Amino acid sequence: MMTTQLGAPTGDASPTRRFSGRWAGLDLCPMLHESMYSVLSRFAQRNVLDFTTLRSVLALKSIGRRARSFYLASSDIERRMNGLTGWNWRSHEAGVEPVSLVLVESVWSPMLRHCPICLEAGFHSAWYQCEMLACCPVHGCELVTVCQSCGAPTAEYGFSAALFADPYSCGNCGGPIAGVQFDIASHIDLRFAQAQINARLLSVQRWFEEAEKRCGCLAGFTRRESVLPASYTRRLLRYMLFAVHPWPDDPSSEEGITVLTWRVASGGALRPSPDHPSRRREWSQCVQTQGVYRATLRLLRTAIDDELGGVGNDVVLDLASGRVPERPEVHPYVLAYLLLRFVFERTRTWRFNWSSDFVSIPNEPIATGHIGDRLSRRCVRAVVLAAYVGMLSLVRRERARGHLALEAFCVDIDALVYYCIDRYRGADCGFVVFPGVPWLPTRGLRADKLSVLMSYERLVSAKSEVPAIH
Incomplete structure (x- = not known):
């Protein structure tokens, strides 16, 4: 309970109790609600x-x-x-x-x-x-x-x-x-x-x-080492905060935010979330994950092509020199797509062709992201799409600065995505949040605020019911 409590000086002799009566203004004690x-x-x-x-x-x-x-x-x-x-x-x-x-x-x-x-x-x-x-x-x-x-x-x-x-x-x-x-x-x-x-x-x-009581779990969104602009982060957290804990006197909501949520039954036993730094998993070991990653990239590439009215098949991003080539003619949508592949597939290749359907996640923790293992198809698709929007924001910021340094894009997936993932009563459930991109292929995943609240409550319940494994 956050109230201002005032009392008479005590006789505590600890170092923090040094009241001597010599200070002025002691009668003007803190008021309730005073900062x-x-x-x-x-x-x-x-x-x-x-x-x-x-x-x-x-x-x-x-x-x-x-x-x-x-x-x-x-x-x-x-x-x-x-x-x-x-x-x-x-x-x-x-x-x-x-x-x-x-x-x-x-x-x-x-x-x-x-x-x-x-x-x-x-x-x-x-x-x-x-x-x-x-x-x-x-x-x-x-x-x-x-x-x-x-x-x-x-x-x-x-x-x-x-x-x-x-x-x-x-x-x-x-x-x-x-x-x-x-x-x-x-x-x-x-x-x-x-x-x-x-x-x-x-x-x-x-x-x-x-x-204070309800929103502690949202702290997980802020603890990650995000590389996204502060305004991006602020919009997402404000939306999530009011989705799970509405402001009493203001029914309005943040516009232009997309939430993708899922709850898919799983054959596995109930287990705590692998969304923890000490439990990094290899997406590449799961054939389904590789397949969904490829399928999501094809959907994304088709959506970009339709939005731009066609993208030339000769667009190639070669990062072998250790830098991002300065090519102003390459649209940010396209550059973000190619750099997204770099984040997911780096160490496998340094050359990314727009028209190529060959993609492969390297046999290592997926860009050292803390995403988890054997996730549902919907979860993989949601995380990849959210990571693309995060990369698009990062590309726009770096281009505005006038210098596309490769180091700026050597990031973990966690740094591009705001997400919560958990297992709840045998089901894989969670959500991702990102600024809306109208043409993004999100069919079947988009959620309203009520769905977000339900997902959030499930995750909170799962974390309170299942003992953690360290």
């Missing part, structure tokens, strides 16, 4: 602490970008603030750390997102960082990510000099982010309206509490 940024800023302002001094007071060493994030590393700061002040504060950011990576990649704003009127009064709610919340529920004004003094984007939401060089100030211009200086009188007035603020933020709090 870590807000609490630290007010504490620093009342005690005239710049970032370096604040970091020293909190005994925080110089830390990397990930460790600075309030979403991913709040527990230490919370514990040390409680030790300094004698509070018994539980921050909301620390409360959702178990699923914060999913939220960061889907609905948490990467930048400080604020209500200027609230910030003038020295208040910022953790829930203002949720991009689904468009307006301040207290004042009705738009929640923004720009400084009201200079118009520059606000800094990343975390413990850094950009946000705390001077409390409530912009790291770009040095002026107040709210446009006017912090006013203690306004802050006191706002505290008298706590009941109204709490009531209006209650539905948001409940949504996040349920997200």
Whole structure:
């Protein structure tokens, strides 16, 4: 339960309990729904602490970008603030750390997102960082990510000099982010309206509490070493998050997302998912997998040919030189297809002919992907199609940069596909998610949100019912 709990200073003599009563502003304890940024800023302002001094007071060493994030590393700061002040504060950011990576990649704003009127009064709610919340529920004004003094984007939401060089100030211009200086009188007035603020933020709090319970399995999507653009990842995770845990006040859904799902009875005994780094399998050992891979490539090549009105049979991608040839005349659809074959078939050949029907997965773990063994035909087809869309996105990004380096495409299949696979009561089931490509041959696999939710619930149930094998 993510609530702010406050109590009297304790007699605990541990290093984190160093309350001495000398700090100013201890009576202005954290409010319900208040963010870590807000609490630290007010504490620093009342005690005239710049970032370096604040970091020293909190005994925080110089830390990397990930460790600075309030979403991913709040527990230490919370514990040390409680030790300094004698509070018994539980921050909301620390409360959702178990699923914060999913939220960061889907609905948490990467930048400080604020209500200027609230910030003038020295208040910022953790829930203002949720991009689904468009307006301040207290004042009705738009929640923004720009400084009201200079118009520059606000800094990343975390413990850094950009946000705390001077409390409530912009790291770009040095002026107040709210446009006017912090006013203690306004802050006191706002505290008298706590009941109204709490009531209006209650539905948001409940949504996040349920997200913490239900969406932990989606963390598997974010743990993989993806090479896809951040915007690609964000769209997929937002879609999946709202498919399994709908936003209460916004019935709209992300458009242009394709989900392919399957559930196929299997003759094998019930077993845990092979979707685990320690259980890499060789697709090439399964004749069915090889056959479905070839058939899917033929379908894909036909669809590309129809979409482009014909592709010349003389198109060849020769990678023997260790680089991707600069050929602007080759359409991204075609180049993505040939490079997809490179990912699946590398070490077998370095030359890929558009018109050739000869394809072969090498006798080794399939591009070291953690996909699993003896999967159903539908699963193989879905993974190959999703990997193609991922490769197409990667090709477009690398071409926009003006340099097609082969190293950029020496990736695992896992880095191109967002998927969940499991065995459930003797059935192979799962789903893949990717931005929609209208002409892709997905017949028989496409799913709506209800099907995604059902697949997700099956996977969660399977993981809870079957003991893991290590």
